[in-house]
Amino acid sequence: MKLDLLNKHQDAINTAVKAIHERTFFAHYPENPSPEIYGENADKEGREKYKAHLNSKFDELLQKDPEQWVGQEESPYEQQALNVKYPFFSPETLVNRAEEAYHQWRKVKPADRAALLVESLERVKTRFFEVAYATMHTTGQAYMMSFQASGPHAADRALEAIAAGFEEQTRFPEATEWEKPMGKYNLKLNKTWKAVPKGVALVIGCSTFPTWNSVPGMYASLVTGNPVIVKPHPKAVLPIAIFVAEVQKVLEENGLNPNICQLAVDADDRLITKDLAEHPKVKLIDYTGGTEFGNYVEGLKGKTVFTEKTGVNSIILDSVEDLDKVAQNLAFSVSLYSGQMCTAPQNFFIPERGIKVGGEQVPFDDVVKKLTDAVTGLVNNPKAAPHILGAIQNPATAERVKSASSVKGKEVLSTCDFDHPMFANARTCTPVVYEVDASEKESYSRELFGPIMLIIKTKDTDQSIELAKEMAMEYGAISCGAYTTNSEVKEKIMDEMSLAGTPVSFNLTGGIYVNQNASFSDFHVTGGNPAGNASFTNPEFVIKRFTWVGFREPALG
Numbered sequence: 001m002k003l004d005l006l007n008k009h010q011d012a013i014n015t016a017v018k019a020i021h022e023r024t025f026f027a028h029y030p031e032n033p034s035p036e037i038y039g040e041n042a043d044k045e046g047r048e049k050y051k052a053h054l055n056s057k058f059d060e061l062l063q064k065d066p067e068q069w070v071g072q073e074e075s076p077y078e079q080q081a082l083n084v085k086y087p088f089f090s091p092e093t094l095v096n097r098a099e100e101a102y103h104q105w106r107k108v109k110p111a112d113r114a115a116l117l118v119e120s121l122e123r124v125k126t127r128f129f130e131v132a133y134a135t136m137h138t139t140g141q142a143y144m145m146s147f148q149a150s151g152p153h154a155a156d157r158a159l160e161a162i163a164a165g166f167e168e169q170t171r172f173p174e175a176t177e178w179e180k181p182m183g184k185y186n187l188k189l190n191k192t193w194k195a196v197p198k199g200v201a202l203v204i205g206c207s208t209f210p211t212w213n214s215v216p217g218m219y220a221s222l223v224t225g226n227p228v229i230v231k232p233h234p235k236a237v238l239p240i241a242i243f244v245a246e247v248q249k250v251l252e253e254n255g256l257n258p259n260i261c262q263l264a265v266d267a268d269d270r271l272i273t274k275d276l277a278e279h280p281k282v283k284l285i286d287y288t289g290g291t292e293f294g295n296y297v298e299g300l301k302g303k304t305v306f307t308e309k310t311g312v313n314s315i316i317l318d319s320v321e322d323l324d325k326v327a328q329n330l331a332f333s334v335s336l337y338s339g340q341m342c343t344a345p346q347n348f349f350i351p352e353r354g355i356k357v358g359g360e361q362v363p364f365d366d367v368v369k370k371l372t373d374a375v376t377g378l379v380n381n382p383k384a385a386p387h388i389l390g391a392i393q394n395p396a397t398a399e400r401v402k403s404a405s406s407v408k409g410k411e412v413l414s415t416c417d418f419d420h421p422m423f424a425n426a427r428t429c430t431p432v433v434y435e436v437d438a439s440e441k442e443s444y445s446r447e448l449f450g451p452i453m454l455i456i457k458t459k460d461t462d463q464s465i466e467l468a469k470e471m472a473m474e475y476g477a478i479s480c481g482a483y484t485t486n487s488e489v490k491e492k493i494m495d496e497m498s499l500a501g502t503p504v505s506f507n508l509t510g511g512i513y514v515n516q517n518a519s520f521s522d523f524h525v526t527g528g529n530p531a532g533n534a535s536f537t538n539p540e541f542v543i544k545r546f547t548w549v550g551f552r553e554p555a556l557g
Contacts, residue, residue, distance in 0.1 A: 005115035005254070009122075013114050016163035019520040020537070026520045028159055029125060029152035033144075038128065046129020053134070053238060055083045060245035062258035063087055063097075070267045072234040076140035076391035077423040084238055086265045091275040094264050098200045098227040099281055101257040106197050106225040108256070110169035113223050116250055117162050121155045123246040128152065131211065134238040139208050140391035140427070141337055150211040150239050156519035157536065158215040165223035165542040169195040172548070177555055188555035195546045197225030198304060199283035202276050204297070206288040207393055208340050210236035211243060216524075216536040217286025217306055222247070222261060224545040226284055231264040231273055233289075235393070277303075284545055291447075291476070291530070298533060304544050308524075310447040311476040311531035314347045314468035315514070316493060318461040318484035319356035323370050325509040326483055331374035333481070333513045334431050338389045339451035340397065342531075343479040343515040347444050347471065348455045349464035356485070368455055372413045372433050375453070379418060379430040386420050389451075392427045397450040401429045404452055407443045409436035412455065438467060445475055461489060465496050472500035476531025478524075480504045481514040501528020 012028060019026035030037050039045075057069055066087030073082040089097075105113070124131070128151030135146035175192040201221035205214040210232055221228045232240045241263055248258035266272055277285055277297060286306045287297045294309035320326045333345055348371070354363040379385050392398045401415050413433035420426040431451035436443050438458045448454075458464045461484075468480060480502045482493045490506060497504050503526065505514045517524045525532040527540070534541055 005119050006111055009115045009118040010111075012118055012159070013163055013166055016159050016520070017167050020160065020163055020167070023521045025518070027152065027156055029121075029155040031148045031152045033129070033132075033147050043129050046127070046131075047133050049127070049130040050133035050137070053082070053084050057085045058238070058241055060249075061087060061241070061263055062248040062252055063089065063262055067093075068267065070265055071237070072266070072268065073138050073237060074235065075137040076393050077137060077420070077426045079425050079427060082137060082238070086237055086241060086263065088265055088267050089262075091264075091272050091279060094229050094262055094276065095200060095279050095281050097259040098229055098262060101259040102197070102199060102227045104257050105227055105260045108225070110166055110195065110223070110225070113225065114162050114166040116254060116256075117219055117223055117247070118159065120243070120247040120250045121158055123250065124151075124155060124243055127242055127246070131239050131242055134242065135210065138210065138236040138238060138393075140340070140393040141208075142387045142390035144387060145337055145390065149209060153519060154211040154215050157212060158219040160519050160537045161216045161220040161542065162223045164537045164539065165220055165545070168539060168543050169224065169546065178552070189552045190555045191550060191552045193548055193550045195224070196549050197546045199226060200279075200281050201226040201228045201284035201545070202282050202286070203228060203230045204273055204277070204285065204287045204289065205230070205232035205236065205240060207233040207236045208337075209288070210239045213288040213308065214240050214286070215243060216541070218243075218261070220537070220542050221284055221286070221545055224542060226545055227260045227262075229262050229264050229276060229282075231276060234266045237263075237265055286534075294532075306534035306541065306544075308342065308478075308532040308534065309476060309530070310449070311342065311478040311529075312347060312445065312447055312471045313343065313345045313477050313479045313514075314349060314471060314481070315345045316461070316464045316468055316480070316482040316484075317348065317350045317355050317367065318464070318482070318489050319486060320483045320507070321358060321485060322509065323355075323357045323362065323367070324374075327370040327374035328378075329509045329513060330371060330481070331378045332388065333515050334375060334451060334453050335378055335385075335388050336513065336515055338392055338397075338429065339431065340393060340449065341515050343517065345479065345481055345514055346448060346452060346454060347468070348453065349458050349468055350455060351460045351464065352457050353460075355483075364457060368412060368435060371453075371455065375413060375431050375433065382421065385418060386422070389418070389428065389430065391420070391423070392429060392450070395427065398427055398429050400448065401432055401450045401452055404432055404434065404448065407434045407436060407448075407452075407454065408440045409434040409443060409454070415451070438463060445471060447475070465493055469496045469500045472497065472502045472529050472531075474530070476529045477502045478531045479514050481508060482506050501526040
């Protein structure tokens with residue numbers, strides 16, 4: 001490397017590896033966008049930089065000779081096109097350039113690759129606010145979530161992947177002298193090993209979390225020596241384009257081919273994801289998005305695939321100490337980013353006789369009213385609602401919420417548009433709540449993406465657990481919340497949901513929510529049910545991206 005990046009970043013890499021083992025709180029990139037951390041004018045400058053991208057070409061990428069300039073992004077807050085244009089390349093050009101870059105990148109030592117990649121994150125750190133505004137106006141996330149999720153939290157997830165990949169590639173010695181006693185003499189061999197990357201990698205992004213969901217796979221493939229083609233959702237390109245641009249700049253500054261990491265975008269008249277995914281030279285695919293396309297990707301032959309698809313997330317209510325606090329926590333969970341999170345709860349299982357609150361039995365209808373009143377109170381709070389709900393990324397999501405009549409049940413709370421104080425034309429809708437009988441499985445055995453809350457009346461808590469487990473095993477689940485003061489019930493929920501490959505958050509109130517996952521501590525998706533076949537970041541997420549190959553020869557003397 002031209003720059004002494006290994007000495008600069010080795011401590012950060014070592015600390016990240018330690019954090020992976022300890023699983024306690026660790027954040028290399030602070031999530032608080034305070035002037036003390038990021039600079040007094042960082043927010044203002046980030047907003048101005050974002051605005052400078054509008055109605056212009058994104059020319060920071062070091063990918064030469066584009067065939068055309070394309071862009072399809074639209075702000076959910078303003079419902080106007082961003083008119084940012086990105087360079088378009090054919091799949092064949094992208095793969096050929098990646099293949100050429102592969103043979104340079106695979107020969108860079110794992111420690112040096114890790115240092116180069118951490119340097120790219122440090123460069124992105126100076127652009128967190130710019131990334132935040134880009135995320136706001138492509139996804140509809142509220143400002144604070146846009147900053148945290150696409151900036152610090154995404155960077156920490158990327159660092160986690162770098163650290164995991166670094167550790168797995170340095171787990172074994174590069175060389176050793178092997179000696180076997182044979183009686184009168186010893187047999188001696190010199191043995192060496194190489195961690196050989198699989199080849200060209202493809203990362204397929206989603207429209208709601210364009211960096212948080214994409215950078216783990218992107219950096220996991222890069223740190224293990226694979227060149228990466230990043231193919232974002234056409235409606236959410238700018239946030240991840242900034243990451244790719246910074247990676248390319250660091251690569252070129254250090255004498256490496258910037259095509260080691262490329263951005264691939266769809267043209268208006270040419271969708272290229274399938275062409276890339278099916279290309280015989282593409283060996284690794286990371287995918288985030290809907291189940292149907294995810295199943296197609298998983299079915300491709302000759303590929304190593306890591307998926308996060310849709311899931312049906314459940315809340316099991318059995319008994320609580322303080323129903324008001326629980327209701328407020330769950331109302332926030334349902335409303336956060338208008339339910340457009342893969343971890344957002346949808347199915348709320350409540351026994352027909354109600355739940356215990358303290359020592360008192362509270363009837364089913366009263367529990368439902370507490371939940372709906374909490375949602376109503378939140379969405380009617382003009383100071384809180386806009387910063388929690390954000391805007392709706394896709395018009396189809398808003399339509400789904402407003403016409404959820406396919407749900408066979410009683411509408412308890414209808415949705416409505418709410419006026420955003422800063423964006424008069426924002427695409428919005430508030431959570432809708434339906435009461436559904438447990439027998440109507442068709443209504444709750446699919447993901448209804450968006451702020452849709454189904455309250456399912458069950459015979460008892462045992463049936464609630466049984467149905468939550470069944471939904472997870474049959475249709476997938478990424479999160480589960482459970483509320484019980486009974487240790488035996490808690491143990492049963494843990495046991496049953498673990499068999500369904502679903503993590504459970506128990507008795508959350510206050511400032512922590514079922515939607516949230518912490519880098520270096522929580523495994524995001526388990527790979528144990530149909531919601532996805534991978535988990536970041538566990539060892540399998542990185543070790544499947546390279547192969548150990550050994551070499552041996554007789555030792556002299």
